[in-house]
Amino acid sequence: MPAGVQCCPDGGIVQCQMPREVQAEQLVGCAQHYGVQDQRVQIPQHPVPGQFTEAEMRAAIEVAEMEGLPSAAHAHGASSIAAAVRAGITSIEHGTMADDESIRLMAQKGTFLVPTIIVSRSVLDNPHLPFPEYVLRKSRIAAARHKEVVAAALHEGVKFAFGTDAGSTGNEHGEQAREFGYLVEYGLTPMQALCSATINAAELLRMKEDIGSLEAGKFADLVAFDGDPLEDITVMTRPDLVMKGGVIYKREGQPVHFPLL
Numbered sequence: 669m670p671a672g673v674q675c676c677p678d679g680g681i682v683q684c685q686m687p688r689e690v691q692a693e694q695l696v697g698c699a700q701h702y703g704v705q706d707q708r709v710q711i712p713q714h715p716v717p718g719q720f721t722e723a724e725m726r727a728a729i730e731v732a733e734m735e736g737l738p739s740a741a742h743a744h745g746a747s748s749i750a751a752a753v754r755a756g757i758t759s760i761e762h763g764t765m766a767d768d769e770s771i772r773l774m775a776q777k778g779t780f781l782v783p784t785i786i787v788s789r790s791v792l793d794n795p796h797l798p799f800p801e802y803v804l805r806k807s808r809i810a811a812a813r814h815k816e817v818v819a820a821a822l823h824e825g826v827k828f829a830f831g832t833d834a835g836s837t838g839n840e841h842g843e844q845a846r847e848f849g850y851l852v853e854y855g856l857t858p859m860q861a862l863c864s865a866t867i868n869a870a871e872l873l874r875m876k877e878d879i880g881s882l883e884a885g886k887f888a889d890l891v892a893f894d895g896d897p898l899e900d901i902t903v904m905t906r907p908d909l910v911m912k913g914g915v916i917y918k919r920e921g922q923p924v925h926f927p928l929l
């Protein structure tokens with residue numbers, strides 16, 4: 669992380685104190701690794717302006733596009749979401765408190781929504797975890813609005829991609845596939861949920877030539893399940909076979925151990 673850029677506890681860039689001319693380039697470099705996010709807009713009772721201006725985001729996105737890179741904004745508040753979308757961001761992560769206008773703007777501009785429902789639901793669905801009452805209260809408000817946002821985004825034809833923000837309490841690495849169940853609970857069809865994690869995600873990453881569908885000439889990256897996720901989406905949490913680049917890493921639900929060379 670370069671001097672002048674502050675990182676928030678869960679990973680995003682929250683502050684950039686460098687001269688504006690050097691910010692854009694630095695931000696793109698950092699954002700490739702950490703993402704850009706604004707912690708303050710995560711408090712729905714106390715909405716505050718986003719931490720980056722539209723002009724700052726536009727400059728960062730412009731530099732990213734020169735490199736052929738997509739851009740992502742971790743954004744919760746409606747005004748920050750709309751500003752990022754107007755600035756040309758590729759995807760909005762979370763989108764928790766989006767309003768009708770910012771959702772319509774995303775549909776118009778072809779911006780992906782990566783809803784990460786698992787973030788708030790991991791707080792609410794894990795009563796054994798010691799979250800303070802104010803976090804629970806905030807999560808209940810956020811989850812209620814988020815459900816409406818997902819429904820409205822579906823109605824407006826916004827493109828969905830799969831993401832989880834894994835690594836926070838209750839939202840652990842290795843558990844990410846629970847997001848499929850939440851997506852279906854919030855209104856996506858099982859097929860839409862599967863496409864969000866495959867062909868749509870590949871389009872977002874600009875890697876459709878190599879990944880996202882099973883086609884000759886693409887990487888042989890695939891997972892197989894003993895069940896039909898179109899019948900029961902929770903099947904996705906129990907992969908039977910995992911193949912990456914044509915090499916099997918999990919078979920019959922068990923890791924394959926390779927001999928040390």
Ligand SMILES: [Zn+2]
Nearest residue numbers: 705742761833
């Ligand atoms: Zn985030």
